[in-house]
Amino acid sequence: MKNKLQKITTNLWFDTQAEEAARFYTSIFENSKIGRITHYGNVGREIHGMSEGKVMTVEFELEGQAFIALNGGPHFKFTEAISFIIHCESQKDVDYYWENLSQGGDEKAQACGWLKDQFGVSWQIIPENITDMINNTDPERSARVMTALYQMKKIDINALKRAYNG
Structure with missing residues (x-):
């Protein structure tokens, strides 16, 4: 540095x-x-x-x-209250970060694009346009995206796009 x-x-x-x-x-x-x-x-x-x-x-x-x-010793542990977000351009990027960061991590902590790695650090691996889809002015579109998202562990960008487009 x-x-x-x-x-x-x-x-x-x-x-x-x-x-x-x-x-x-x-x-x-x-x-x-x-x-x-x-x-x-x-x-x-x-x-x-x-x-x-x-x-x-x-x-x-x-x-x-x-x-x-x-x-620093075992006094403090990571929690999901703090996480790192990785904005991905493609499904290939989502897959890459998911596969690598989830190695040895807590499978029970995987939901909606979130994972916990082998050290207990939480990561959100999401498509870069997910915020636009969720915050769309059409509440039906955003509801469909959220419904699809809640059913996923690792994000499937095409499934979110299908939900967004109805």
Whole structure:
């Protein structure tokens, strides 16, 4: 990462898998890279409980957005209250991100384009025009799209288009 910091950076708290997660995510997204990796020292060990030399943080980018992964211990877990949205241009994109991010994830957490990955992070993999379909001024069109959407795990763009067009 360059010296210029992004105004807002997402920090993801992992138990001990920060580097594994960062490498997993950067292997999926094309415009991505691993940056600095910091390690715990002896200072603060009574607070953080990590052994000296253990990875503390991993800076990484996904599609040009900066993230930090932190090995902070098991104190906090991810919930669906926070998720990352991937806007997809095609069914091929939906399929690609779904197949890769859902590997080892929680199948019970899959619904309406949402999935939870192997680290417990929630993702929404949606077509880029879904908001327009759902917010259409014709309430019947948007209702048909929502009805179709609620029946899906992974999004089927053609099925949503058929629902939208009646």
